[in-house]
Amino acid sequence: xxxxxxxxxxxxxxxxxxxxxxxxxxxxxxxxxxxxxxxxxxxxxxxxxxxxxxxxxxxxxxxxxxxxxxxxxxxxxxxxxxxxxxxxxxxxxxxxxxxxxxxxxxxxxxxxxxxxxxxxxxxxxxxxxxxxxxxxxxxxxxxxxxxxxxxxxxxxxxxxxxxxxxxxxxxxxxxxxxxxxxxxxxxxxxxxxxxxxxxxxxxxxxxxxxxxxxxxxxxxxxxxxxxxxxxxxxxxxxxxxxxxxxxxxxxxxxxxxxxxxxxxxxxxxxxxxxxxxxxxxxxxxxxxxxxxxxxxxxxxxxxxxxxxxxxxxxxxxxxxxx
Amino acid sequence: xxxxxxxxxxxxxxxxxxxxxxxxxxxxxxxxxxxxxxxxxxxxxxxxxxxxxxxxxxxxxxxxxxxxxxxxxxxxxxxxxxxxxxxxxxxxxxxxxxxxxxxxxxxxxxxxxxxxxxxxxxxxxxxxxxxxxxxxxxxxxxxxxxxxxxxxxxxxxxxxxxxxxxxxxxxxxxxxxxxxxxxxxxxxxxxxxxxxxxxxxxxxxxxxxxxxxxxxxxxxxxxxxxxxxxxxxxxxxxxxxxxxxxxxxxxxxxxxxxxxxxxxxxxxxxxxxxxxxxxxxxxxxxxxxxxxxxxxxxxxxxxxxxxxxxxxxxxxxxxxxxxxxxxxxxxxxxxxxxxxxxxxxxxxxxxxxxxxxxxxxxxxxxxxxxxxxxxxxxxxxxxxxxxxxxxxxxxxxxxxxxxxxxxxxxxxxxxxxxxxxxxxxxxxxxxxxxxxxxxxxxxxxxxxxxxxxxxxxxxxxxxxxx
Numbered sequence: 001x002x003x004x005x006x007x008x009x010x011x012x013x014x015x016x017x018x019x020x021x022x023x024x025x026x027x028x029x030x031x032x033x034x035x036x037x038x039x040x041x042x043x044x045x046x047x048x049x050x051x052x053x054x055x056x057x058x059x060x061x062x063x064x065x066x067x068x069x070x071x072x073x074x075x076x077x078x079x080x081x082x083x084x085x086x087x088x089x090x091x092x093x094x095x096x097x098x099x100x101x102x103x104x105x106x107x108x109x110x111x112x113x114x115x116x117x118x119x120x121x122x123x124x125x126x127x128x129x130x131x132x133x134x135x136x137x138x139x140x141x142x143x144x145x146x147x148x149x150x151x152x153x154x155x156x157x158x159x160x161x162x163x164x165x166x167x168x169x170x171x172x173x174x175x176x177x178x179x180x181x182x183x184x185x186x187x188x189x190x191x192x193x194x195x196x197x198x199x200x201x202x203x204x205x206x207x208x209x210x211x212x213x214x215x216x217x218x219x220x221x222x223x224x225x226x227x228x229x230x231x232x233x234x235x236x237x238x239x240x241x242x243x244x245x246x247x248x249x250x251x252x253x254x255x256x257x258x259x260x261x262x263x264x265x266x267x268x269x270x271x272x273x274x275x276x277x278x279x280x281x282x283x284x285x286x287x288x289x290x291x292x293x294x295x296x297x298x299x300x301x302x303x304x305x306x307x308x309x310x311x312x313x314x315x316x317x318x319x320x321x322x
Numbered sequence: 323x324x325x326x327x328x329x330x331x332x333x334x335x336x337x338x339x340x341x342x343x344x345x346x347x348x349x350x351x352x353x354x355x356x357x358x359x360x361x362x363x364x365x366x367x368x369x370x371x372x373x374x375x376x377x378x379x380x381x382x383x384x385x386x387x388x389x390x391x392x393x394x395x396x397x398x399x400x401x402x403x404x405x406x407x408x409x410x411x412x413x414x415x416x417x418x419x420x421x422x423x424x425x426x427x428x429x430x431x432x433x434x435x436x437x438x439x440x441x442x443x444x445x446x447x448x449x450x451x452x453x454x455x456x457x458x459x460x461x462x463x464x465x466x467x468x469x470x471x472x473x474x475x476x477x478x479x480x481x482x483x484x485x486x487x488x489x490x491x492x493x494x495x496x497x498x499x500x501x502x503x504x505x506x507x508x509x510x511x512x513x514x515x516x517x518x519x520x521x522x523x524x525x526x527x528x529x530x531x532x533x534x535x536x537x538x539x540x541x542x543x544x545x546x547x548x549x550x551x552x553x554x555x556x557x558x559x560x561x562x563x564x565x566x567x568x569x570x571x572x573x574x575x576x577x578x579x580x581x582x583x584x585x586x587x588x589x590x591x592x593x594x595x596x597x598x599x600x601x602x603x604x605x606x607x608x609x610x611x612x613x614x615x616x617x618x619x620x621x622x623x624x625x626x627x628x629x630x631x632x633x634x635x636x637x638x639x640x641x642x643x644x645x646x647x648x649x650x651x652x653x654x655x656x657x658x659x660x661x662x663x664x665x666x667x668x669x670x671x672x673x674x675x676x677x678x679x680x681x682x683x684x685x686x687x688x689x690x691x692x693x694x695x696x697x698x699x700x701x702x703x704x705x706x707x708x709x710x711x712x713x714x715x716x717x718x719x720x721x722x723x724x725x726x727x728x729x730x731x732x733x734x735x736x737x738x739x740x741x742x743x744x745x746x747x748x749x750x751x752x753x754x755x756x757x758x759x760x761x762x763x764x765x766x767x768x769x770x771x772x773x774x775x776x777x778x779x780x781x782x783x784x785x786x787x788x
Binding site: 012028029032033035036039040042044045047089092093096200203206207208209210211212213 | 342344345348351352355356362363366367369370371373374375376378379598601603604
């Protein structure tokens with residue numbers, strides 16, 4: 001069995017190419033952050049607009065490292081008992097009932113209250129042992145024999161209290177369970193935290209993490225992503241499509257189309273057997289990559305200008321193709 | 323390399339980017355991993371360890387480019403008027419540029435043996451920059467933090483570069499009447515040296531000196547009386563107030579958490595566990611109810627407190643950002659609700675708008691209190707904190723202190739902040755002595771420090787409410 005740190009990345013370029021092999025096209029900045037996170041054993045706080053591949057990055061890394069991915073989705077009201085562990089109350093209750101006679105037998109020959117309590121003390125941790133523990137994602141992550149990739153998704157949605165609780169996990173990779181003591185990670189997991197920036201994270205948390213911002217990809221990277229994710233797309237359509245999406249991102253929109261939307265759109269066009277972008281085709285499929293009525297209206301209005309701009313960009317692509 | 327990194331941290335601090343010790347250690351480990359070989363890689367690695375937010379990242383990128391910019395000697399050659407030197411500089415590769423800073427005794431200073439004059443005359447700018455960098459390190463240029471130190475450092479660097487020898491040569495050349503050309507050249511070279519070093523020091527001051535100067539200025543602004551602060555400091559002031567507000571918010575968030583934990587609620591636990599034959603498997607905890615702080619803030623913007631009003635409003639605005647439920651009012655004689663203005667406009671505009679709309683002369687605290695009685699009193703209850711900002715100068719009108727008394731009875735707390743020193747209270751047309759008994763806290767408040775203390779108290783009282 002392979003463990004997390006059996007894998008070695010010799011350099012940033014190795015990370016890049018391994019990610020590319022797994023169909024994840026990474027910018028140099030992203031590869032550097034992953035490389036450092038892996039080697040420094042630090043969590044990475046990944047920020048960026050929705051749909052640029054924050055969650056995907058963690059999944060891909062788990063695949064590359066061949067370790068399980070443990071995902072914890074954050075939401076308002078998430079607390080220790082849902083993130084770390086919970087006692088199996090039902091099981092505890094059942095066992096006490098089943099063992100009633102046994103316990104009574106245990107007590108029989110003990111004389112006096114003090115003696116009985118002493119006897120009980122000898123068994124007191126029985127019901128608060130790991131048998132009765134319901135492990136939750138964080139606990140599981142620390143307990144993986146081979147290490148794992150821990151994805152704490154949308155940390156910005158959790159409460160500040162929970163964020164404070166996470167600090168111990170993130171800095172020392174250990175947690176304290178009052179009944180059991182401190183539990184340290186068997187193998188330090190590779191941790192990704194994602195945030196959509198709906199609220200500012202605390203300084204303490206940021207201090208413990210490396211910071212990675214994934215922006216919308218530039219045309220070069222985006223077209224390479226399409227190549228990987230939507231095989232069968234003609235290179236001309238790929239180029240036109242990317243140029244168009246890049247032009248749309250310059251508009252004032254409520255929600256800008258992300259990489260995932262570009263991929264969806266490309267798949268749609270492929271399904272429709274279209275060879276090139278025509279005005280009508282774009283107008284009919286705008287709703288695939290724009291999710292708000294208002295945005296669709298804005299884009300539809302400026303469609304001719306956008307097409308024109310996209311055509312120019314496609315003909316003279318930026319030198320950013322890496 | 324370690325020294326270069328440390329200088330870079332200093333430069334980041336100069337750009338107002340806080341670099342924690344932890345981040346510094348990470349950065350050092352990261353550089354050890356990726357090496358100094360490739361500029362973009364180094365930038366990515368340092369960026370991901372040092373900059374923790376997107377705005378920070380922008381600052382970082384800019385500072386990085388500035389810091390690892392090759393300080394080549396002779397960039398200002400044209401202005402220094404040195405015809406003898408070829409102004410075009412060979413573009414140094416980034417590796418060398420970062421290596422420049424290291425400057426230890428083991429550094430590659432092939433020119434160390436050469437006299438300064440020789441270097442200057444031959445126009446060997448690479449060697450000159452190396453020597454300038456080394457001199458800068460020797461004299462500790464990164465400690466520069468005030469513009470008056472410019473001359474001092476310029477002089478010291480020139481000396482470290484070997485100015486003395488150059489001067490001796492110049493005076494020798496002057497004596498040798500046979501070589502007037504050499505004398506003139508040397509003089510020119512000396513002038514050029516001064517210009518170069520001077521500009522170099524200026525650039526470094528901009529990089530390293532900004533942070534301490536700003537700190538000093540902030541310190542000054544905090545303790546200064548609000549009335550004497552310049553209008554142009556207003557934005558800076560707002561930042562400070564916000565910083566204070568954020569710090570307080572963080573501290574009070576902690577306190578809230580602690581109080582939330584509570585103790586075992588025995589009655590509820592027993593009831594919940596009745597089904598289990600009294601075996602307590604389901605525990606219920608007694609928790610303190612956290613109340614949303616309700617604040618009604620009333621600010622005097624009349625002529626008598628004109629100098630303060632802007633800052634009181636600024637304070638009010640920051641409070642509005644910090645606390646969840648603040649209703650803000652301003653008045654000269656009638657009470658005007660300004661919450662909407664605060665919420666919709668940026669601070670500078672909002673304050674100006676309120677000053678224009680509500681400000682004026684003829685303060686009437688009595689009328690204000692009547693308005694308050696009529697419009698607000700029914701909404702004020704034992705959860706509300708009422709905050710009044712004003713000098714209580716009522717132009718000898720009816721004080722209506724009986725309304726203050728009712729208010730005092732109804733509200734959780736009444737806090738009055740008066741920009742006048744306590745000794746002025748009650749003198750002339752000041753009604754402060756009449757109002758003060760009906761305030762839980764009545765305090766002199768005319769500097770940021772006062773504001774900070776009051777804000778702290780306000781929050782404490784809110785979170786302590788069980």
